[in-house]
Amino acid sequence: MEKFVRLTAKACPLLLPSLNTDQILPARYLKWPRSKGLGTVLFQDLRFDADGKERADFSFNQPICRGAKILLVGRNFGGGSSREAAVYAIYDHGIRCVIAPSFGDIFAQNAVKNGLLTAIMPEEEIAKIAAVLAGDPEQTVTVDLEQQTISCRDLCCAFAIDPVSRDQLLNGWDDVDLTESYRAHIAAFKARDQQSRPWAAPTTTAA
Amino acid sequence: MPMSEPQTLIDKLWSAHEITRREDGAALLWVDRHYVHEGSFHGFSQMQARGRTVAEPSLTFGVADHYVPTRGRDRKIPNPEIAAMVCNLEKNAADNHISLFGLHDPRQGIVHVVGPEQGLTLPGLLIVCGDSHTSTHGAFGAYAFGIGASEVAHVLMTQTIWQKKPKTMRVTVDGVAAPGIAAKDIALAIIARVHADGAQGHAIEFAGSAIRALSMEGRLTLCNLSIEAGARCGMVAPDATTFAYLKGRPYAPKGAAFEQAVEAWTKLTSDPRAAFDRDVTLDAGGIAPIVTWGTTPDDALPIDATVPDPARESDPVRAQYLRDALDYMGIAPGKKLTEIAVDRVFIGSCTNSRIEDLRAAAAVLAGRVSKVPGLVSPGSTLVKRQAEEEGLDKVFRDAGLEWAESGCSMCVGINGDLVPSGERCASTTNRNFRGRQGPGARTHLMSPAMVAAAAVAGHLADVRPLLAGRKA
Ligand code: SF4
Numbered sequence: 321m322e323k324f325v326r327l328t329a330k331a332c333p334l335l336l337p338s339l340n341t342d343q344i345l346p347a348r349y350l351k352w353p354r355s356k357g358l359g360t361v362l363f364q365d366l367r368f369d370a371d372g373k374e375r376a377d378f379s380f381n382q383p384i385c386r387g388a389k390i391l392l393v394g395r396n397f398g399g400g401s402s403r404e405a406a407v408y409a410i411y412d413h414g415i416r417c418v419i420a421p422s423f424g425d426i427f428a429q430n431a432v433k434n435g436l437l438t439a440i441m442p443e444e445e446i447a448k449i450a451a452v453l454a455g456d457p458e459q460t461v462t463v464d465l466e467q468q469t470i471s472c473r474d475l476c477c478a479f480a481i482d483p484v485s486r487d488q489l490l491n492g493w494d495d496v497d498l499t500e501s502y503r504a505h506i507a508a509f510k511a512r513d514q515q516s517r518p519w520a521a522p523t524t525t526a527a
Numbered sequence: 528m529p530m531s532e533p534q535t536l537i538d539k540l541w542s543a544h545e546i547t548r549r550e551d552g553a554a555l556l557w558v559d560r561h562y563v564h565e566g567s568f569h570g571f572s573q574m575q576a577r578g579r580t581v582a583e584p585s586l587t588f589g590v591a592d593h594y595v596p597t598r599g600r601d602r603k604i605p606n607p608e609i610a611a612m613v614c615n616l617e618k619n620a621a622d623n624h625i626s627l628f629g630l631h632d633p634r635q636g637i638v639h640v641v642g643p644e645q646g647l648t649l650p651g652l653l654i655v656c657g658d659s660h661t662s663t664h665g666a667f668g669a670y671a672f673g674i675g676a677s678e679v680a681h682v683l684m685t686q687t688i689w690q691k692k693p694k695t696m697r698v699t700v701d702g703v704a705a706p707g708i709a710a711k712d713i714a715l716a717i718i719a720r721v722h723a724d725g726a727q728g729h730a731i732e733f734a735g736s737a738i739r740a741l742s743m744e745g746r747l748t749l750c751n752l753s754i755e756a757g758a759r760c761g762m763v764a765p766d767a768t769t770f771a772y773l774k775g776r777p778y779a780p781k782g783a784a785f786e787q788a789v790e791a792w793t794k795l796t797s798d799p800r801a802a803f804d805r806d807v808t809l810d811a812g813g814i815a816p817i818v819t820w821g822t823t824p825d826d827a828l829p830i831d832a833t834v835p836d837p838a839r840e841s842d843p844v845r846a847q848y849l850r851d852a853l854d855y856m857g858i859a860p861g862k863k864l865t866e867i868a869v870d871r872v873f874i875g876s877c878t879n880s881r882i883e884d885l886r887a888a889a890a891v892l893a894g895r896v897s898k899v900p901g902l903v904s905p906g907s908t909l910v911k912r913q914a915e916e917e918g919l920d921k922v923f924r925d926a927g928l929e930w931a932e933s934g935c936s937m938c939v940g941i942n943g944d945l946v947p948s949g950e951r952c953a954s955t956t957n958r959n960f961r962g963r964q965g966p967g968a969r970t971h972l973m974s975p976a977m978v979a980a981a982a983v984a985g986h987l988a989d990v991r992p993l994l995a996g997r998k999a
Pocket residue numbers: 592593637638639658660876877878934935936938939957
């Protein structure tokens with residue numbers, strides 16, 4: 321997994337509340353393998369109308385959002401389905417950081433596993449940054465994970481992130497390798513547990 | 528020695544599974560059951576890319592549900608991409624020696640229906656699945672939550688998962704629900720109160736006399752929908768209802784082992800003075816049949832209400848949301864809910880497709896005809912058999928609805944069972960998100976009985992008058 325330390329890039333304001341994972345990546349693309357490039361169908365049904373034409377009223381289609389690596393969104397981003405492919409679609413589109421007042425729990429977990437930063441910031445602060453961007457579409461935003469700050473021109477605001485996720489992103493840690501180092505703990509737990517909770521095993525006498 | 532602090536059920540389940548805890552607060556937890564389905568393929572691919580195998584195949588169970596056809600099971604699946612999804616699960620299960628309830632297995636069904644039905648889901652277990660509605664299994668007093676593909680891969684390889692302990696929320700529903708009020712109505716009332724993201728970061732314990740009075744089917748519906756309040760998981764402490772349901776289930780403990788298990792399970796309750804981070808209370812007696820009107824599950828109102836009017840909303844952000852939602856749903860501001868005509872109905876999904884749900888819908892439909900087309904997809908092949916033995920299939924068919932095989936079907940539409948664009952569907956499912964039942968589809972969530980009422984009326988309707996003189 322790629323580390324995330326600091327990023328300066330264009331940012332796209334998409335201040336809609338409750339953009340759930342069905343909106344981020346419609347279910348019909350879930351059977352696509354990742355190699356197919358899920359970035360092309362990010363927000364598909366919001367970006368395009370039934371005839372495949374871009375919807376002008378969807379902010380993501382506006383020039384300010386082309387090439388953006390940072391996404392500013394409304395509250396409860398990524399709620400709903402646990403589909404990790406929603407994170408793949410965002411990441412494959414080139415986005416490395418999403419800033420929102422709140423995130424769906426499973427989405428935030430999935431994001432960190434893929435090197436996508438989910439930064440939690442109050443709605444008012446996000447609105448201030450969006451206002452600056454509206455006045456100057458070429459203005460960049462800097463996200464500093466070590467300092468836990470987001471700055472844009474003369475604005476600078478702290479953001480929140482779960483400390484476990486922060487460590488993992490900063491170090492590019494791999495969960496599986498980390499768990500391997502606890503192999504003996506796991507074996508000891510399993511032996512103890514089989515004694516204390518014999519009922520937890522599925523019975524093997526099923527038809 | 529200080530007296531031990533009173534513990535919540537959540538605390539007890541957590542500590543029983545904790546293998547180790549890091550300084551930053553993340554704990555490594557043991558996983559008792561891992562359910563996989565066709566959509567888990569990313570997890571298997573990640574595992575294979577590392578050249579690894581499944582750590583505990585005997586604790587891993589596969590179920591074909593998301594992509595399976597609900598008609599023509601004797602024929603080959605016509606869409607090759609969908610066929611490949613079902614086949615891929617079969618291959619992954621076989622390669623890794625995982626028990627599979629596959630397309631043609633008589634026990635096949637939706638993963639969250641099959642787990643409980645087979646006695647795989649038990650009190651006190653930690654259960655994960657690459658599906659957000661894994662919260663369903665908490666109905667047994669299990670710690671059950673949905674995970675993403677990377678976590679699926681991690682569980683496959685290690686039978687463990689890293690988690691941070693969630694905050695705790697107790698939702699107490701006391702009182703007696705009126706006739707015609709289902710677990711779905713209670714759940715939607717809770718979501719409307721807490722909001723779709725209100726329980727984020729929390730594990731919910733449902734408590735109170737109205738919850739105790741629910742059958743296992745009702746508790747499963749309730750815990751299923753806890754994710755729609757944003758919760759990590761939902762649970763109900765196990766009791767006599769739970770034990771009676773489990774006794775004799777194929778994979779549950781048997782004989783003396785069952786009695787010993789019940790003894791252990793009985794201790795799985797929150798201690799009397801245990802403190803929760805948040806407490807929410809509701810009066811069951813005040814709950815009316817509820818339907819959703821918008822595009823998130825907390826857009827829920829009693830059936831006698833009118834949809835909101837953005838012009839009367841003072842918060843501009845909320846007003847814009849209301850306008851967008853009403854526009855997508857094709858509903859005029861301030862319209863009475865009972866004046867909204869529906870184009871079709873769907874009864875199914877892991878929320879409401881168990882035998883009790885089918886009985887509730889059939890009680891309304893018996894001797895009546897649906898004004899619109901509709902599909903009924905039982906939660907499992909065993910539920911389907913039982914419903915047929917009870918003659919429920921005939922009630923649905925006589926009413927003009929289609930009686931199909933079991934699967935996720937029109938809940939998410941990826942098997943091809945779609946609501947056509949622009950059409951309005953009264954649905955027993957769990958998500959009214961834009962495009963959830965198909966691009967452009969408009970979904971109204973409600974209980975099975977309320978879906979039956981909408982079918983008979985041709986518009987959203989109060990089921991209660993239709994139940995007069997009938998056994999609900
Ligand atoms: S029925 Fe719907 S919500 Fe339930 S597991 Fe299937 S797709 Fe998910």
